[in-house]
Amino acid sequence: MKILDVENLNLGFMGENRFNQALWDVSFSLHKGEMLALVGESGCGKTVSAMSILQLLPKTAKITSGTIDFYGENLINTNRKNLQQIRGSKIALIPQDPMTSLNPLYTVGDQLLEVIKIHQHLKGKAARQKAIEAFEAVQIPSAEERLKAYPHEFSGGMKQRAIIAMALACNAEILIADEPTTALDVTIQAQIMNLLHEIKTERNTAILLITHDLAVVREHADKVAVMYAGRIVESAPAKEFFEHPRHPYSLALLNSIPSNRGKSLETISGQPPSIQQKIEGCTFHPRCKYCMDICQIKVPPEFNVGENHFSACFLNDSLNRKSDKD
Numbered sequence: 124m125k126i127l128d129v130e131n132l133n134l135g136f137m138g139e140n141r142f143n144q145a146l147w148d149v150s151f152s153l154h155k156g157e158m159l160a161l162v163g164e165s166g167c168g169k170t171v172s173a174m175s176i177l178q179l180l181p182k183t184a185k186i187t188s189g190t191i192d193f194y195g196e197n198l199i200n201t202n203r204k205n206l207q208q209i210r211g212s213k214i215a216l217i218p219q220d221p222m223t224s225l226n227p228l229y230t231v232g233d234q235l236l237e238v239i240k241i242h243q244h245l246k247g248k249a250a251r252q253k254a255i256e257a258f259e260a261v262q263i264p265s266a267e268e269r270l271k272a273y274p275h276e277f278s279g280g281m282k283q284r285a286i287i288a289m290a291l292a293c294n295a296e297i298l299i300a301d302e303p304t305t306a307l308d309v310t311i312q313a314q315i316m317n318l319l320h321e322i323k324t325e326r327n328t329a330i331l332l333i334t335h336d337l338a339v340v341r342e343h344a345d346k347v348a349v350m351y352a353g354r355i356v357e358s359a360p361a362k363e364f365f366e367h368p369r370h371p372y373s374l375a376l377l378n379s380i381p382s383n384r385g386k387s388l389e390t391i392s393g394q395p396p397s398i399q400q401k402i403e404g405c406t407f408h409p410r411c412k413y414c415m416d417i418c419q420i421k422v423p424p425e426f427n428v429g430e431n432h433f434s435a436c437f438l439n440d441s442l443n444r445k446s447d448k449d
């Protein structure tokens with residue numbers, strides 16, 4: 124069942140004297156129990172796309188067009204009260220640094236109980252029981268005892284588990300996990316990803332995973348959307364993406380991960396453009412080894428290259444355009 128549908132989202136930031144567009148017609152959807160990975164280099168628009176859902180954007184940001192449909196309601200037009208209700212209770216954020224969500228002055232238990240009180244309207248023993256269950260669900264040992272601890276008494280992985288527990292305590296239907304394991308060491312990274320995978324499968328929770336780690340995506344995601352310079356340039360079911368990547372940027376990303384043994388690792392030459400930079404045609408063309416004349420003057424449309432698989436690249440021009448079919 125589809126629960127989130129982002130359609131043609133355009134967004135920009137007001138600079139000193141001009142408006143800089145950061146997202147161009149970004150579209151993706153999430154079904155129950157599905158993990159969508161938004162991948163790409165830093166600054167490509169992954170986090171801004173995800174934060175748009177919760178309207179957690181800087182004051183200079185402005186959504187100029189598009190819709191963010193959550194159970195039939197456009198979150199762009201919804202009122203502040205409704206949005207606050209949705210944040211945390213229906214759509215929860217798992218940030219890169221859990222300390223941005225935990226207050227060092229209060230015990231983790233008090234913070235979890237506060238969330239349960241606000242979003243589940245539970246108090247006293249019932250709230251405490253819910254908190255213990257949430258800690259147990261994320262495999263925090265000695266749950267009752269650990270509720271009395273302060274954030275600084277938790278390791279990085281435990282803090283991240285506590286944040287996930289807060290989302291579970293509210294029965295959030297969507298988790299937005301923004302590079303949730305970047306600050307953790309490798310073993311703990313795997314544990315947190317396994318935990319998210321378990322939540323997705325057992326609770327039917329939808330997860331929007333923002334990451335640059337394609338090895339994690341290969342192991343856990345159901346769908347992949349590759350972003351470059353504020354656009355989704357390729358989107359596909361994960362298995363199809365890893366077996367038949369079609370966009371040169373996706374190929375370059377895949378060739379730069381160590382798990383592709385047998386092939387020599389490649390780096391992608393050059394840098395992604397900043398949002399102030401205006402690039403004619405395909406924004407990837409200055410870095411693309413397949414660049415053709417047309418790429419420097421025209422923005423490539425989305426071409427259907429498989430079932431639920433599109434690539435925005437003129438190399439796929441012989442196939443049917445997605446937009447022609449819609």
Ligand code: SF4
Pocket residue numbers: 370371372405406407408411412413414415418423435436437438
């Ligand atoms: Fe490269 Fe052209 Fe495809 Fe862009 S449209 S990715 S420049 S081949």
